[in-house]
Amino acid sequence: MKTRIDFKYLLSLELTDPGCDFSVLSEFRSRVLKGGLEEIFLTTLLSICRERGWVKERGKQRTDSTHIEAAIRTMNRIECAGETLRAALNSLAVVVPDWLRAHTPQAWYDRYALRIQDFRMPRETTKLQALVEQIGQDGWEALNWIWETDAPSWLRNIPAVEILRCVWLQQFWIEDGKIGWRSNDNIPPSSLLIASPYDTQAHLNIKRDIVWTGYKAHLTETCDDVSPHLILHVETTAATTQDMEMTSIIHQRLERKQLLPSEHLMDTGYVDGEHLVTSQRTYGVEIIGPVAVNGSWQSKSPEGLDNTQFLIDWEKKNVTCPQGKTSKKWTVKQDKNVSDVIRAQFSKKDCLACSVRSQCTRAAVNPRQIVFRQREHHEAIQAARKRQTTKAFKERYAKRSGIEGTISQGVRAFGLRVSRYLGQEKKHLQHVLIATAMNVVRLFQWQMGATPSQRHISHFASLAL
Known part of the structure; x- marks a missing residue:
């Protein structure tokens, strides 16, 4: 506001206007979050677009x-533990300085006065182990002081103290008064593990060759040929939340906005047999996207006998193998992430005597087991795998690639990946504001006669067309 002439022009301000104090916007953001009004910016703009015919229900998305x-700064486990204790000490130094001064040993001022960083730590294994044990013991002492009977009980409710308690449970074990450092295979999963005391909702995740600590943003936009491509919905989730978990949630949110599509283009991460069935049945939405291919060695081997070569009798609840043998056991297992999983197991006697056993299973003595979903979802998956190999499907699905350009625009022009705030709620508000700003830019371009951009083809590449 002080230096940007374009902002002053937009708000009809004089060039000499000093702007506003940063606290004005900070307090405004806090009021928006407290009132649960994050979506009002995007929904208001979409309502105007709906009135003017730029957005409609049952289009393509x-x-x-x-x-x-x-x-936040990316930290390893040792840095996180040390910095968590340091953050707790800084919080206590603000609210109970005299109490903390009376308890703190002199060595702690040298140990925790500066930010805990890896390059400050000893390189020798024995010295590093001693430091870790010292940090663990110091944190345990601090927690003991806070839980003493003469300590103010409200100290336990300080957020930094609660984070310290949680981190010490996750990173250390204690037995007979001795505290130790947990091994890497004895800590919570990344979806629960606190990666930083300054943003406990940010978690570590790995997707292919990308490793990051933070969140995910899910963008949904229109992609009809005769209207501007506008972002209709934004979801901000933890980094460890799988795309598969968001398909139904996105459709629920779009239904509330009365902006459900008729065709929804999604990549493999969002598509499963259950989604193919329930999206069509519940919301009237056709999901256009590939399902994951069968990754078993049988399906990859030319001579392998994969699941598609077994005949399922749903009424009798058995499976017949290519050699004509019938399964002897049919069990249904509930799964929290997907629909019920069915497991059919063949007789050990039949499998061991089978002439094509090497093409069916690599188990030494166990019989073959077939795992599949309940009938509707299984048949939807099989049909989708056949459909996604056709030319017609590939032509329809090609339109999905345009969302990559939207993400690129958000990242390069609007700072989509630049986190300005701590916490998922504030991050979601930032994403909603970015989506609203992107829509404003796109509407302006549309009014100026620009059509949704097509994939750029270089002059050289165009010679081959």
Whole structure:
């Protein structure tokens, strides 16, 4: 506001206007979050677009996600533990300085006065182990002081103290008064593990060759040929939330906005047999996207006998193998992430005597087992795998690639991956504001006669067309 002439022009301000104090916008953001009004910016703009015919229900839409780095420093486990204790001490120094001064040993001022960083730590294994044990013991002492009977009980409710308690449970074990450092295979999963005391909602995740600590942003936009491509919905999730978990949630949110599509283009991460069935049945939405291919060695081997070569009798609840043998056991297992999983197991006697056993299973003595979903979802998956190999499907699905350009625009022009705030709620508000700003730019371009951009083809590449 002080230096940008374009902002002053937009707000009809004089060039000499000093702007506003940063606290004005900070307090405004806090009021928006407290009132649960994050979506009002985007929904208000979409309502105007609906009135003017630029947005309509039952069109074509596409969705994809991208990684979002949290506004924190990436730390290893030792740094996180040390910095958590340091953050707790800083919080206590503000609210109970005299109490903390009376308890703190002199060595702590040297140990925790500066930020805990890896390059400050000893390189020798024995010295590093001693430092870790010292940090663990110091944190345990601090927690003991806070839980003493003469300590103010409200100290336990300080956020930094609660984070310290949680981190010490996750990173250390204690037995007979001795505290120890947990091994890497004895810590919580990344979806629960606190990666930083300054943003406990940010978690570590790995997707292919991308490693990040933070969140995910899921963008859904229109992609009809005769209207501007506008972002209809934004979801901000933890980094460890799988795309598959968001398909139904996105459709629920779009239904509330009365902006459900008739065709929804999604990549493999969002598509499963259950989604193919329930999206069509519940919301009237056709999901256009490939399902994951069968990754078993049988399906990859030319002579392998994969699941598609087994005949399922749903009424009798058995499976017949290519050699004509019938399964002897049919069990249904509930899964929290997907629909019920069915497991059919053949007789050990039949399998061991089978002439094509080497093409069916590599198990030494166990019989073959077939795992599949309940009938509707299984048949939807099989039909989708056949459909996604056709030319017609590939032509329809090609339109999904345009969402990559939207993500690129958000990242390069609007700072989509630049986290300005701590916490998922504030991050979601930032994403909603970015989506609203992107829509404003696109509407302006549309009014100026620009059509939704097509894939750029270089002059050289165009010679081959």
